[in-house]
Amino acid sequence: MKIIVCIKQVPDTKGGVKFNPDGTLDRGAMLAIMNPDDKAGLEAALRLKDQYGAEVTVLTMGLPKAADALREALAMGADKAVLVTDRVLGGADTWATSTTIAGAIRNLDYDLIITGRQAIDGDTAQVGPQIAEHLQIPVISYAQEIKVDGNKVTVKRMYDDRYHMVEAQMPCLITALSELNEPRYMTPGGIFDACKAEITTWGRADLKDVDDSNIGLAGSPTKIARASDKVRKGAGEKFVPESPADAVDIIVGKLKEKHVI
Amino acid sequence: MDFSLSKEHEMARQLFKDFAEKEVKPLAQEIDEAHRFPRETVDKLAKYGFLGIPVAKEFGGQGCDVLTYAMCVEEMSKVCGTTGVIVSAHTSLCLDPIMTFGTPEQKEKFAKPLAKGEKLGAFGLTEPGAGTDAQGQQTKAVLDGDEWVLNGSKCFITNGKEADVYVIFAVTGKIEKRGKFMKEISAFIVEKGTPGFTFGTKENKMGICASSTYELIFTDCRIPKENLLGQQGKGFNIAMHTLDGGRIGIAAQALGIAEGALETTIAYVKERKQFGKTIAQQQNTQFQLADMATKVEAAKLLVYKAAAKKDEYTKNPKISYSVEAAMAKLYAAEVAMEVTTKCVQLHGGYGYIKEYGVERMMRDAKITEIYEGTSEVQRMVISANLLK
Numbered sequence: 278m279k280i281i282v283c284i285k286q287v288p289d290t291k292g293g294v295k296f297n298p299d300g301t302l303d304r305g306a307m308l309a310i311m312n313p314d315d316k317a318g319l320e321a322a323l324r325l326k327d328q329y330g331a332e333v334t335v336l337t338m339g340l341p342k343a344a345d346a347l348r349e350a351l352a353m354g355a356d357k358a359v360l361v362t363d364r365v366l367g368g369a370d371t372w373a374t375s376t377t378i379a380g381a382i383r384n385l386d387y388d389l390i391i392t393g394r395q396a397i398d399g400d401t402a403q404v405g406p407q408i409a410e411h412l413q414i415p416v417i418s419y420a421q422e423i424k425v426d427g428n429k430v431t432v433k434r435m436y437d438d439r440y441h442m443v444e445a446q447m448p449c450l451i452t453a454l455s456e457l458n459e460p461r462y463m464t465p466g467g468i469f470d471a472c473k474a475e476i477t478t479w480g481r482a483d484l485k486d487v488d489d490s491n492i493g494l495a496g497s498p499t500k501i502a503r504a505s506d507k508v509r510k511g512a513g514e515k516f517v518p519e520s521p522a523d524a525v526d527i528i529v530g531k532l533k534e535k536h537v538i
Numbered sequence: 539m540d541f542s543l544s545k546e547h548e549m550a551r552q553l554f555k556d557f558a559e560k561e562v563k564p565l566a567q568e569i570d571e572a573h574r575f576p577r578e579t580v581d582k583l584a585k586y587g588f589l590g591i592p593v594a595k596e597f598g599g600q601g602c603d604v605l606t607y608a609m610c611v612e613e614m615s616k617v618c619g620t621t622g623v624i625v626s627a628h629t630s631l632c633l634d635p636i637m638t639f640g641t642p643e644q645k646e647k648f649a650k651p652l653a654k655g656e657k658l659g660a661f662g663l664t665e666p667g668a669g670t671d672a673q674g675q676q677t678k679a680v681l682d683g684d685e686w687v688l689n690g691s692k693c694f695i696t697n698g699k700e701a702d703v704y705v706i707f708a709v710t711g712k713i714e715k716r717g718k719f720m721k722e723i724s725a726f727i728v729e730k731g732t733p734g735f736t737f738g739t740k741e742n743k744m745g746i747c748a749s750s751t752y753e754l755i756f757t758d759c760r761i762p763k764e765n766l767l768g769q770q771g772k773g774f775n776i777a778m779h780t781l782d783g784g785r786i787g788i789a790a791q792a793l794g795i796a797e798g799a800l801e802t803t804i805a806y807v808k809e810r811k812q813f814g815k816t817i818a819q820q821q822n823t824q825f826q827l828a829d830m831a832t833k834v835e836a837a838k839l840l841v842y843k844a845a846a847k848k849d850e851y852t853k854n855p856k857i858s859y860s861v862e863a864a865m866a867k868l869y870a871a872e873v874a875m876e877v878t879t880k881c882v883q884l885h886g887g888y889g890y891i892k893e894y895g896v897e898r899m900m901r902d903a904k905i906t907e908i909y910e911g912t913s914e915v916q917r918m919v920i921s922a923n924l925l926k
Contacts, residue, residue, distance in 0.1 A: 352549065463553050464587040465610070466600030472546045 278331040278425070278447075280322045281385060282355065283378055283392040283408070284315040286339055286346035290397055296504070311346045314393025318453035320460040321423050322391050323354045329425055332356050334385060338366060338377055344476050351471035352463035359385075363480040368494030371399070375407030376491040380484030382412060389430065390450040394419060405452035415449040421457055541839075550606045554613035557586065558621075566618035569748035570898050575700050576748055579621055584655020589628055593637060597645055598653035604783075604852075608790040608845040615794025616801070619902030620748040622794055626787030627696040628652070631910075632659025632705050635780045636727065639768035648703050648727055660701035661784075662692035662754050663777050672707070672774055673721055677756065679708035684763045686726060688756040691738065694909070698752025699737050704728045705780070706754070707773050723773030727765045734759030745901030782860045784910045786848060789841045789866035792874035792906035796834050799874075799881040799899040803827070806885055806894075823884060830877045837870040861923045868916035871906035878903040 288294070288307035295303040311319075322333045335350040337343050338361040347358035361381045369377060382390065390412075392405035402418070409416035421440070422433035425447075432451055434441045463471075481492070490496055518524035532538045543551070561582050569576050583589050591607040593599025600606075607629060615622030636649045651657040668674030677690025688708055695704075704727070711722040728735060738753030768776050804827065807818040817823050844866040847859035878900035882889035889896050907913045 348545075348549070352553075462557055462586050463549070464600060465550050465553065465591050465602045465606055466587055466595060468549045468553065469546050469600070469602050469606075472544075472549070 278325065278329060278388045279386050280325060280331050280333050280389045280391060281382060281387045282315070282319045282322045282333060282335050282350070283390065283405070284319060284335055284337050284346055284350060285312045285393070285396045285398075286310070286337065286343040287312045287396050287398040309342070309345065311349055312393050312396045312398075313455040314395060314397075314453055316393070316460045317455045317457040318391040318393050318451075319350055319353065319355065320458045321420070321451075321453055322389075323461065324458070325389075325423070325425060326354070334359060334387075336378065336381060336385075337361065338369075338374060338381070347476055348468075348471040348474070349463060351474050352467035353461055354467065357477070358474065359477045359479060361479050361484075365481050365493050368497060369492065370497035370499035371401050371403040371407060372498055373492050373494075373496040375404045375411060376487055376496070377484060378404070379408050379411035380487035381479055382408065383485035384479075384483065388428070388447040389425075390414075390448070392450065392452050394452045394454050402452070405450060409450035412448075412450070415445045416452070417443045417445055417449065418452040420451045420453050423451060423453075423457075546602075547605060547609065550602070551609050551613065554588075554610050557582075557588075558613045558617045562614055562621050563617035566620075567892065567895065567898065569618075569620065571747075571892065573742070573747045575750045576618075576621065576624075577700070580624060580655075580658060580700075583621075583625065587655070588625060589655035589658075590633065590653030591629065593633060593649065593653040597637065598650040600653075603845075604786065604848040605842060605845040608786055608841060611787050611790040612794040612797070612841070615791040615902075616798035618748075619791060619795050619899065619905075620746045622791040623696055623746055623749050623788075624658075626784065626791055627661060628659045628701075630784040630787040631661030631696075631780055632701070632703060634783050635661075635705050635725065635767060635776055636703075638779065639725070639772075639776055640727075641764075643764065644727060644767065652703055657702035658697055658700055660695055660697040660704045661780065662695050662704055662706040663781075664692060664694050665690070666693055672723065672777060675707065675709050675721060675723060677706070677708040679710050679724060679726060681710075681763065682760070685760040686763060686766065688726070688728070688734070688759040688761065690756055692754040693738075694741060695752055695754050696749055696909075698750045698754065699740070700750040702730045704730070704754065705767060706756075707777055710770055710773075713771065722771045723777070724770045725767040725773045725776045726761060727767050728756075728759070728761055732759055732761060743905075745898070745903070745905050747901075778860075781910055782858075782863045783848060785863040785867040785916070786841065786844045786859075788906055788910045789837075789844065789863070789870040792867070792870035792903065793834070793837050793841050795899050795903050795906065796830075796837065796870070796874040796877040799878045799896050799903075800827075800830055800834055802895055802899075803881040803884050806888075810886075810888075817884070826880055826884065830880060833873045834877060837866075837873045840866040840869050861920055864911070864916040864919040867906075867911065868913050868920070871903075871913060874903040874906050875900075 286309050289310045295306040297303045325331050326333050333355045334357040335355045336359040344360050395402035406416045417432040419435045420432045421435045424431045428447045431444045434443050516527050587600045590599035591602045592604050595601040611622045611626050633652045652659050679686045679688050706726045706728045709721045710724040712719045713722045734757045736755045738755050741751040807823050810817050844862040847862045851857050851859050881896045882900050888894045
């Protein structure tokens with residue numbers, strides 16, 4: 278079985294988000310990590326490899342330093358790594374990104390593609406399903422369990438209040454939730470090998486069946502008007518209910534006021 | 539001269555840091571208070587290859603260098619001195635002599651499972667009447683047919699009851715040296731479960747409380763002839779070589795303890811307010827932190843230099859890293875003791891309370907000035923080299 282895992286290097290939002298004066302993200306000032314949902318997707322692929330035997334290729338699009346995320350994936354146990362990097366690909370939105378990644382994947386053999394549900398820097402959850410659309414293969418999103426049987430995959434797809442068991446023929450694409458598993462650590466030996474490993478690097482010219490009008494900033498239909506950090510919440514309102522019944526009335530009243538119920 | 543770490547070492551440090559924060563730190567206080575050996579942590583250390591870092595892949599190890607191993611001990615010790623010494627005693631004191639002096643069969647049989655972490659290792663040199671003075675050894679080994687018969691005891695053995703494989707030193711005869719008779723010492727590999735090999739008292743210690751420190755007792759303990767490690771009579775050299783490496787591990791442990799205490803204290807002094815301002819705003823605190831950070835950095839350079847020298851030794855066994863290891867251990871241990879004591883002081887009353895962690899670090903730091911050669915022994919090693 279051949280599995281491709283798409284990963285993204287994202288700024289670690291744990292220490293707060295930092296912006297450039299022009300409102301864009303100051304990626305240089307923030308620690309770069311592998312996107313958590315993608316890491317869960319990689320772990321899922323590595324478990325399939327442990328269980329059934331598979332070749333796991335990690336693929337990312339980004340700046341040359343995104344190779345660090347690929348090396349981490351190799352140190353965790355991935356077999357091959359592909360970096361798609363080119364100036365003309367910069368400034369891509371989800372459409373241009375998925376077009377680019379699909380163009381790279383067309384060069385590879387695969388049975389299964391796993392992506393994270395969404396990246397913590399954009400939170401769109403669009404790239405995975407769009408890649409499947411470009412490649413004309415089925416997609417199962419929000420996977421919390423993945424089982425493989427012959428050329429079929431069975432996936433537990435999570436919703437807020439229920440789950441669906443979905444079966445699909447391979448090749449297909451699955452988007453993974455960070456709740457899917459607890460990703461393994463790298464090993465020290467894995468790190469030493471990963472640092473010596475060759476990372477396949479592709480540019481614009483290596484993308485297959487991709488039109489120039491669909492890549493980079495120019496090929497991105499999304500226009501960002503403004504970006505900002507999460508607005509800090511105020512201290513809130515404090516109530517001192519006289520009885521439990523009073524407390525219920527206050528809470529239900531507030532929920533109605535906010536049109537939650 | 540380049541002081542920056544390579545990409546490999548940067549990534550390895552991040553790995554050890556993440557692991558220590560997530561897997562080791564949450565247990566540190568509890569296992570210290572309960573004097574409980576953290577078997578669950580050892581299983582995780584094994585799973586991720588942390589118990590065979592400087593061992594070649596063909597022997598089940600990770601194929602990394604001594605610096606990577608030292609950084610592992612350092613990062614574990616930042617949050618838990620016990621976990622640091624479990625890794626150090628296993629790797630430096632048991633795996634290393636088997637890898638250095640063992641036959642191909644011994645490496646296959648003993649080093650491989652040790653490096654994979656399937657088994658845990660320990661080292662027995664110290665006896666009630668023989669610590670620094672190895673000539674005081676009383677444990678004897680006599681060859682009887684195809685077996686060596688061991689009688690005697692070893693004390694203060696780290697990983698004592700929890701280990702599976704032990705490197706043990708015993709007297710195998712007498713040799714004449716410059717007209718004087720001296721004890722001939724040899725090294726052996728003894729497996730747990732060998733009839734005649736039992737455990738005595740569990741030591742109740744000041745620090746590294748979760749480490750399993752036991753007396754080992756050998757009563758007509760028969761081990762196969764092929765478990766002699768290295769040549770007969772070369773035990774003293776094997777012990778000294780092993781301790782040179784072990785000192786790098788303990789120096790890394792001491793460094794980690796000092797760094798852990800300093801990090802904890804920096805966070806604390808920014809929070810704690812007295813006389814209307816944080817104690818970090820007091821000049822006394824600032825100067826103390828500056829002095830401590832400078833000493834910790836100096837200790838780190840000595841430890842990393844000793845580790846790099848041992849790496850050089852693996853490529854060129856003609857060189858010695860004994861002085862570098864002694865300097866690193868001497869300095870890092872004394873810095874650890876000084877820094878942890880000052881960190882307790884900067885915490886004031888809270889520093890004396892177990893919940894705040896620095897109290898444990900101060901108790902853990904003390905042993906680094908004592909085991910694997912006291913600070914006085916390190917001074918002997920260093921000065922002997924100066925005056926030879």
